[in-house]
Amino acid sequence: MELEKKKFLTDADLPFCKGCGHNHIAANTEKALQLLGYDPMNVVLVTDIGCHGIIDKSFLTHTVHGLHGRSVALATGVSAALNNPEKKVIVFIGDGGATIGMQHLIDAAHNGFNMTVVIHNNMLYGMTGGQPSEFTPAGFKTPTLPDGGKKTGYDICKLIAAVEGASYVCRLEGISDFSEQLAEAFSKKGFSLVEVMEICPSYGVKSNPGMKLSKVIENAGLIINKFVDREVDNYKTEVKTEFRSLFSESDAIQTKFPSKLEKPVRLMLCGSAGEGVQAAAEFILKAGITSGLNGTKKGSYPVTVGVGFSAAEIILSSEEILYTGSPNPDVICVTSSDGLEYARKTLANMKGGKLFIDSSLKAPDTKAEVIYFPFRERGGAKNSSIYSIFYFLTKTQLFPMDSLLSVFNENKIAKKFDQDKMFQALNEPFVDGLTDNKKVIV
Amino acid sequence: MSVEIKENQLIMDGSELIIESLARSGADVFIGYPITPANLLYSNSLERFPSFFAAPDEISALQWMCGFSTTGKFPVTATSFPGFALMLESVNMAYMMELPMLIILVQRLGPATGSATCGAQGDLALLTGAISGGFSLPVISVSSMKDCWELSHNAMKMAIDLRTPVVLLTSKEEIMTLASFAISQLSEINLLERKQYSGAETFVPYKTNETLVPDFLPVGDKKNQVRYTASTHDQKGIIQNTSKEAIDNTKRLELKHQKNLKHHLYYEYDGEKGANTLLISYGITASASREAVKNLREQGEKVSLLIPKTLLPVAPEYFDIIEKYNKIVIAEENLSGQYRKILFGEFGNKKVSGVNGIAEMITPDRITEVVLSK
Numbered sequence: 111m112e113l114e115k116k117k118f119l120t121d122a123d124l125p126f127c128k129g130c131g132h133n134h135i136a137a138n139t140e141k142a143l144q145l146l147g148y149d150p151m152n153v154v155l156v157t158d159i160g161c162h163g164i165i166d167k168s169f170l171t172h173t174v175h176g177l178h179g180r181s182v183a184l185a186t187g188v189s190a191a192l193n194n195p196e197k198k199v200i201v202f203i204g205d206g207g208a209t210i211g212m213q214h215l216i217d218a219a220h221n222g223f224n225m226t227v228v229i230h231n232n233m234l235y236g237m238t239g240g241q242p243s244e245f246t247p248a249g250f251k252t253p254t255l256p257d258g259g260k261k262t263g264y265d266i267c268k269l270i271a272a273v274e275g276a277s278y279v280c281r282l283e284g285i286s287d288f289s290e291q292l293a294e295a296f297s298k299k300g301f302s303l304v305e306v307m308e309i310c311p312s313y314g315v316k317s318n319p320g321m322k323l324s325k326v327i328e329n330a331g332l333i334i335n336k337f338v339d340r341e342v343d344n345y346k347t348e349v350k351t352e353f354r355s356l357f358s359e360s361d362a363i364q365t366k367f368p369s370k371l372e373k374p375v376r377l378m379l380c381g382s383a384g385e386g387v388q389a390a391a392e393f394i395l396k397a398g399i400t401s402g403l404n405g406t407k408k409g410s411y412p413v414t415v416g417v418g419f420s421a422a423e424i425i426l427s428s429e430e431i432l433y434t435g436s437p438n439p440d441v442i443c444v445t446s447s448d449g450l451e452y453a454r455k456t457l458a459n460m461k462g463g464k465l466f467i468d469s470s471l472k473a474p475d476t477k478a479e480v481i482y483f484p485f486r487e488r489g490g491a492k493n494s495s496i497y498s499i500f501y502f503l504t505k506t507q508l509f510p511m512d513s514l515l516s517v518f519n520e521n522k523i524a525k526k527f528d529q530d531k532m533f534q535a536l537n538e539p540f541v542d543g544l545t546d547n548k549k550v551i552v
Numbered sequence: 553m554s555v556e557i558k559e560n561q562l563i564m565d566g567s568e569l570i571i572e573s574l575a576r577s578g579a580d581v582f583i584g585y586p587i588t589p590a591n592l593l594y595s596n597s598l599e600r601f602p603s604f605f606a607a608p609d610e611i612s613a614l615q616w617m618c619g620f621s622t623t624g625k626f627p628v629t630a631t632s633f634p635g636f637a638l639m640l641e642s643v644n645m646a647y648m649m650e651l652p653m654l655i656i657l658v659q660r661l662g663p664a665t666g667s668a669t670c671g672a673q674g675d676l677a678l679l680t681g682a683i684s685g686g687f688s689l690p691v692i693s694v695s696s697m698k699d700c701w702e703l704s705h706n707a708m709k710m711a712i713d714l715r716t717p718v719v720l721l722t723s724k725e726e727i728m729t730l731a732s733f734a735i736s737q738l739s740e741i742n743l744l745e746r747k748q749y750s751g752a753e754t755f756v757p758y759k760t761n762e763t764l765v766p767d768f769l770p771v772g773d774k775k776n777q778v779r780y781t782a783s784t785h786d787q788k789g790i791i792q793n794t795s796k797e798a799i800d801n802t803k804r805l806e807l808k809h810q811k812n813l814k815h816h817l818y819y820e821y822d823g824e825k826g827a828n829t830l831l832i833s834y835g836i837t838a839s840a841s842r843e844a845v846k847n848l849r850e851q852g853e854k855v856s857l858l859i860p861k862t863l864l865p866v867a868p869e870y871f872d873i874i875e876k877y878n879k880i881v882i883a884e885e886n887l888s889g890q891y892r893k894i895l896f897g898e899f900g901n902k903k904v905s906g907v908n909g910i911a912e913m914i915t916p917d918r919i920t921e922v923v924l925s926k
Contacts, residue, residue: 359560
């Protein structure tokens with residue numbers, strides 16, 4: 111094939127040292143893209159930090175020059191956004207960048223993002239003085255590794271070949287004309303990778319005098335070969351065009367019940383994770399709103415789901431609620447020992463109000479009126495929080511029980527819940543003989 | 553007792569308002585990595601955004617966002633300090649490349665992993681120095697449910713208009729606390745679009761006019777070569793060391809923020825005639841401050857309230873307000889008074905005092921006490 115004069119590269123000299131393999135990669139990329147008939151405006155070259163990355167000024171394609179080791183991740187975004195296999199995304203990265211960005215390489219291959227990654231592997235960091243990378247082979251010397259590497263470098267081709275999503279993986283020696291291999295990689299759908307072996311003329315050659323590239327490759331146990339060539343589904347970005355709004359008028363809660371709340375009430379539920387504290391708090395919040403009140407609910411819990419305390423602070427008010435915290439709640443319901451530990455500080459600070467506490471627990475010193483009720487024994491641990499909010503409303507009558515029932519009955523929890531049993535329990539006189547703080551609730 | 557019919561209310565949290573607002577504003581893609589307490593933003597975006605990506609880590613999330621932004625799409629993510637720390641170098645890249653995007657930072661108690669489920673206002677000091685060289689990274693702070701709706705849109709507009717990453721600063725309670733909210737409070741949200749260069753001359757990626765914001769074309773454009781570069785670069789987007797054109801371009805990155813700040817300045821100022829004291833607060837502590845001011849005024853005390861929402865860059869307008877007062881109280885949920893130091897320096901000022909604390913929301917009572925102290 112007769113090639114046109116340069117179509118993808120400017121006429122200026124390439125910015126690399128004489129004898130550097132990066133020159134060959136640029137020239138072969140030009141040739142490969144011409145072989146495939148690409149228009150430069152359909153090519154995006156993504157590069158990053160390292161000698162290879164100064165090439166972008168020489169390319170007449172679109173160019174994006176990013177951070178060290180991140181070009182594959184950056185190209186992933188470009189590729190997923192373009193979502194168009196006609197646009198060719200090519201990544202140039204060095205062995206240092208491939209070391210930093212290994213996860214990006216694996217991830218891009220795994221997902222089959224449309225791109226071809228060309229690793230410029232000169233087995234050291236050329237830009238910063240010839241330090242070794244994780245690709246530096248055993249025995250290969252660099253200025254800061256005068257005795258040579260002790261471990262075998264990464265075999266990136268084997269690593270990426272092991273990733274199911276990769277469509278093409280090959281290693282080649284970066285000499286003479288390898289444009290056909292590059293063209294083959296460029297023409298693959300999905301993720302393709304070419305590792306080009308080079309020796310850095312500034313540091314590699316000087317540190318390993320007389321050693322030929324082919325010998326380095328052989329000594330390193332690296333195979334010049336095609337590792338993967340298969341048809342793989344490339345990534346297609348889903349772009350939804352129809353949505354349901356996260357909220358709408360139809361979700362709105364209508365005022366159905368009256369409330370005699372004259373000043374804001376702050377309720378705190380303290381129990382254990384997995385015992386329905388947050389759900390119970392939402393029921394009481396919604397019941398308050400159904401009764402024409404404004405409400406807020408702030409949840410507190412440790413980071414691990416299903417373990418330790420679970421607490422909620424609910425504020426109900428006929429006025430606008432500004433501050434959503436409850437340092438001095440009017441009522442605290444404590445249904446478990448986890449909940450009691452969490453509530454201790456608040457209870458110590460309370461100047462009045464009520465503490466509804468499970469009768470298996472001992473109330474700490476507090477100025478709140480202490481009222482015991484066997485939430486856990488009567489309702490079971492799982493229902494203890496539900497029992498506590500019905501108990502709260504029974505005792506305070508801040509808004510009609512029907513409002514809480516209407517909210518509760520809409521929920522699937524209600525289907526397996528014995529309401530008759532609960533109301534019988536709530537209305538029974540309860541004598542607590544287990545603690546010093548004896549209290550009779552009638 | 554008769555039933556007084558109130559306007560129908562929804563129960564919602566800030567995350568729903570933010571994501572719905574951004575989706576209606578035309579945000580294209582959410583790219584996230586899960587982290588408490590930002591997860592509701594993640595799950596709501598999955599449901600609501602045109603495209604959604606679960607990134608394998610926070611560095612990838614920001615890099616993918618940069619990639620999307622180079623093509624003209626508007627990306628959003630949500631994270632908390634540990635994730636943001638990983639994103640930081642890439643935020644600098646987006647800043648240098650001038651890529652619009654929104655990062656919703658949900659503050660939690662640090663240092664390090666700290667307490668993931670405990671809110672905080674501890675990241676402002678980081679944000680003020682987040683861009684190497686001390687360049688201004690815009691930070692918009694929500695201080696109410698209504699702000700979640702309106703400022704999300706405004707922050708996105710700022711990102712597009714100034715071609716910059718913008719941080720929408722929130723905290724755990726602003727994202728997760730449920731509240732009754734009337735839909736009628738929500739203003740109409742307009743679709744935002746990224747204007748593209750349509751001139752006849754060859755496109756020069758970082759050439760600017762008097763706005764100091766370059767015109768935009770996406771990579772992949774059919775006619776014009778488009779370049780983006782994270783390194784110091786000239787107007788063409790070609791890497792330079794310290795050429796005058798390139799350094800002028802770098803200086804412009806700061807100047808464009810200073811020049812255009814007035815178009816993106818959001819704050820609430822509730823000035824009371826005769827008041828000598830100005831209370832300043834933002835984010836989650838703003839609601840405690842509003843309540844403190846309400847209580848103080850009911851007691852006959854005179855006090856004014858300033859709630860900055862465009863926190864960074866700091867607007868000169870704030871100092872025009874501040875200089876009217878003899879006593880300044882700044883309430884924020886951190887130990888060192890981060891915004892106080894940004895406004896008044898490390899050693900402060902005799903007329904300035906702070907209300908600070910961690911691990912719990914600052915109470916209206918504590919604010920009231922400091923406002924009333926002599």
